[in-house]
Amino acid sequence: MTLSAATVTAIHAEVARYPSKKTALLPALKLAQKDRGWLSKETLGEVADLVGLPHSHAVELATFYAMLFTEPVAPVRVEFCIQLPCALAGAEAALDKAAKLLDVEMQGTHGTRHGHTKDHQIELHGTVECYGACHRAPMCRVGDDYVENLKTDDDLKKLVGDLKIRAQQAPGH
Ligand code: FES
Structure with missing residues (x-):
């Protein structure tokens, strides 16, 4: 292709x-x-x-370069920064909640945590790469976009709703 x-x-x-x-x-x-x-x-x-x-x-x-992928990835790839400043703001808990809402079983530990939805449309990752948005933690990167201040359950529900919409709009869905 x-x-x-x-x-x-x-x-x-x-x-x-x-x-x-x-x-x-x-x-x-x-x-x-x-x-x-x-x-x-x-x-x-x-x-x-x-x-x-x-x-x-x-x-x-x-x-x-970590942002370039030489293996196939899900259409929607989400990376939660769990580097120390974000971790102190609750990044791991935010990642866990997002995984629960998406029914994703996470594997690995700390910076290697990852999992995907059963339809393989959404991937979740924990990463120790700082995205320079520590002052708006917890945050994640969805493709090229940053989603910040993921502090409450409602923030995470909104994120998950947006991820599902992105997955439906992905090419080939
Ligand atoms: S430590 Fe998470 S964005 Fe900087």
């Missing part, structure tokens, strides 16, 4: 914007991921060709 024409055009625009091809690679990979959901070996090669770099550069960056 190849990238959409719109994504190819957007990647060309990124390449034209930067003096160095290497600088354009990360935004190009993000665009490709937005288009395809994750970065397969074929997609990485396609992006590298569009940017004009060896495939190995794209593979290296994709495996290094």
Whole structure:
């Protein structure tokens, strides 16, 4: 499966914007991921060709950068920051409540906690990567969006309602 024409055009625009091809690679990979959901070996090669770099550069960056996925992910991926400042504000409890509301069985411990809904449409993760929104903790990242101040049960119910809507609107649903 190849990238959409719109994504190819957007990647060309990124390449034209930067003096160095290497600088354009990360935004190009993000665009490709937005288009395809994750970065397969074929997609990485396609992006590298569009940017004009060896495939190995794209593979290296994709495996290094935590926000790029080289394995398939659910259409809705949710990452709760459970780094210390967020943990002190109740992030683990917020993650537990979201998991309960979505009937998700969590596995792993602390920064490796993860689970998914039975239909595989929504993934929950605990991460120790600070998103720079500690002052509005507890918070989570849904795709590129931040959902902050998840302090009450109502906040979490609203989050879960929004996640279900996103899952229904995901391509291929
Ligand atoms: S510690 Fe969670 S956003 Fe900074």
